[in-house]
Amino acid sequence: MEQPAHAGFFNHQGVLTTDTSDRDELGRLAGEHNYVSALRSTMDLAVLDKLLTENPVATIPCAKWQREPPDPFDCEEVEKIIDHARTNFAPTVANLIAFRFFSGLRTSEMVTLRWQSIDWNKMQVLIPQGGLRKQAKTNKARLVSLNSRALDALERQKEQTPEGATRQRGRGRHAPNHTQGLTDGLCGTDAWRSVG
Incomplete structure (x- = not known):
């Protein structure tokens, strides 16, 4: 069976190599988390609608990030x-x-x-x-x-x-x-x- 043109993108490597280089580290990690989360939900719906047999991004871990603690004036x-x-x-x-x-x-x-x-x-x-x-x-x-x-x-x-x-x-x-x-x-x- 022939793979659709977008199939190479919807894999671990395709998702993880999405260009987020224009953001600072915190923004990059938050962006990755939001991106993967939205993509995971979209793929879950595609599985439910039987457009896909499995969610190709289900096993991608969420990026771990924390805001830096506040640095108040002394x-x-x-x-x-x-x-x-x-x-x-x-x-x-x-x-x-x-x-x-x-x-x-x-x-x-x-x-x-x-x-x-x-x-x-x-x-x-x-x-x-x-x-x-x-x-x-x-x-x-x-x-x-x-x-x-x-x-x-x-x-x-x-x-x-x-x-x-x-x-x-x-x-x-x-x-x-x-x-x-x-x-x-x-x-x-x-x-x-x-x-x-």
């Missing part, structure tokens, strides 16, 4: 970054960076913060349920403890925020320098634009 690097921001950017940007480092909040959580969510006495902030996105990482409100450095950044930001402004821009966002939200100048779009 204390000295954090101080250099914050000092650089204080020297080269508006105070609101430096406050944003300091608060991000010392609070550990996610971006979506930062954007939804409001001044009234901060409990200055208990050194906590209430993160609202869901944030801006409909499909947030968590679907529950949570309390986050703040250290003194995060609180200092908030106090400095509060000094940058004039009283009395209430104009809103966009859905759930506030223009910088308005008092309703913590995003006012701290992580509003203008501050982000300055960061680059």
Whole structure:
């Protein structure tokens, strides 16, 4: 029986020698895993439909890969970054960076913060349920403890925020320098634009 033209490709060697050289090692291994997994499923369907008698990629092992562990900034690097921001950017940007480092909040959580969510006495902030996105990482409100450095950044930001402004821009966002939200100048779009 004559082999179809694609038969040479659907074997161990054909699958394993697929060109993935344009990716870094992690991407290459993840790509191989995804490729073999999709191909294995496709061939399983072909066997079920009796187009093939056996799955030629069933015995190919999945590529083993792990993400490298995070490499967080050390204390000295954090101080250099914050000092650089204080020297080269508006105070609101430096406050944003300091608060991000010392609070550990996610971006979506930062954007939804409001001044009234901060409990200055208990050194906590209430993160609202869901944030801006409909499909947030968590679907529950949570309390986050703040250290003194995060609180200092908030106090400095509060000094940058004039009283009395209430104009809103966009859905759930506030223009910088308005008092309703913590995003006012701290992580509003203008501050982000300055960061680059």
